[in-house]
Amino acid sequence: MGMDTPGVEEKEAEMRARQLERARQLVAHMESGDDDSAGRLIEELGRMHESLIFQELGKLTRDLHEALNAFRTDSRLSEIAETDIPDAKERLNYVVTLTEQSAHRTLNAVEESLPMAESLAGRAGELSGVWERFKARELSAEEFRQLSADLGDFLNQTGRDAEVIRKNLSDVLMAQDFQDLTGQVIRRVINLVHDVEQNLVGLVRISGERLSTPEQKKKKPKQKSNKGTGPAVPGTVDGSDVVSGQDDVDDLLSSLGF
Amino acid sequence: MKILIVDDFSTMRRIIKNLLRDLGFNNTSEADDGSTALPMLQNGNFDFLITDWNMPNMPGIDLLRAVRADEKLKTMPVLLVTAEAKRDQIVEAAEAGVNGYIIKPFTAETLREKIEKIFERVNAGG
Numbered sequence: 001m002g003m004d005t006p007g008v009e010e011k012e013a014e015m016r017a018r019q020l021e022r023a024r025q026l027v028a029h030m031e032s033g034d035d036d037s038a039g040r041l042i043e044e045l046g047r048m049h050e051s052l053i054f055q056e057l058g059k060l061t062r063d064l065h066e067a068l069n070a071f072r073t074d075s076r077l078s079e080i081a082e083t084d085i086p087d088a089k090e091r092l093n094y095v096v097t098l099t100e101q102s103a104h105r106t107l108n109a110v111e112e113s114l115p116m117a118e119s120l121a122g123r124a125g126e127l128s129g130v131w132e133r134f135k136a137r138e139l140s141a142e143e144f145r146q147l148s149a150d151l152g153d154f155l156n157q158t159g160r161d162a163e164v165i166r167k168n169l170s171d172v173l174m175a176q177d178f179q180d181l182t183g184q185v186i187r188r189v190i191n192l193v194h195d196v197e198q199n200l201v202g203l204v205r206i207s208g209e210r211l212s213t214p215e216q217k218k219k220k221p222k223q224k225s226n227k228g229t230g231p232a233v234p235g236t237v238d239g240s241d242v243v244s245g246q247d248d249v250d251d252l253l254s255s256l257g258f
Numbered sequence: 259m260k261i262l263i264v265d266d267f268s269t270m271r272r273i274i275k276n277l278l279r280d281l282g283f284n285n286t287s288e289a290d291d292g293s294t295a296l297p298m299l300q301n302g303n304f305d306f307l308i309t310d311w312n313m314p315n316m317p318g319i320d321l322l323r324a325v326r327a328d329e330k331l332k333t334m335p336v337l338l339v340t341a342e343a344k345r346d347q348i349v350e351a352a353e354a355g356v357n358g359y360i361i362k363p364f365t366a367e368t369l370r371e372k373i374e375k376i377f378e379r380v381n382a383g384g
Binding site: 170176177181227228229230231232241245249252253256258 | 265267269270272273276277280311312313314317318319320340341342343344345346347348349352359360361362363364365366368
């Protein structure tokens, strides 16, 4: 076992030599019929054996303690369990909320636009019927005045509705930004799952070997990365020092001379 | 006006491309991270770069630095459109020479405003 302090093995060897010496004396005493001396030697050997067991037990206890300590300081598992997993749950909830909002935004735009498109198509159908009769010179003067007024209304209505439909379509377009935003969050959670996997593998290895190697004990410094972290999710570790929106960004930049 | 849109999410590239078309910019190209964008910029006569920050391989902040370090590209206006919202990141981007910073999710109006502002300054020689 790698954690033995120097000298323990020497002590054990010395102890064994003493036991062997006593055992030989014991054989000699028994052969010569010296039962009193033999009895004392048997007692002494028993005590020596007990003290060996206690030493071994002490060593095991120390190893276990160190293994537990090593695990506690090495592994990110406790950090993951305390912070990252609740964080990941918040992130996934954020994904659900964001996708729900986007779906509703899209559905609202569609629900408003569809009846408009249907009504425009219906009205155009009616008017084109009358228009055909006009081209065939079948309209009375009264009917023509009515057609002219209807056409004017229809063109106004088309202009207004087309603008609303355009606005709704552009809303549908913008609502698709959820895929990027949630995608970044989900990728982060995937990284966490990968991290958990690595740490579980580490845990299995540590419990297999009882102790980790010194290299593994060195705590990995958290590297500052340029990669970015994705959207700041409310209720997670992202919460601090985050701007609250575009106005905040603009203020910050203008304070820097922008 | 030739514009390069860089984002690892194709959906976001399409959104930006559509918004730019609404604003009258029809000549756009796309790249999915900094390392594919940089050679395109070096060979492509682009006038304007719109980039995300958080991307695999080469993130937007590194692309911005590479652009500023490139003799041919260093004056190109760069607009960051990103979900990165930490104050020190915005300061970092400003120090690296970004021309505009838009936080996702953003509106069509915000994009129009920032682009106009950038070109006002470029045209004013500032």
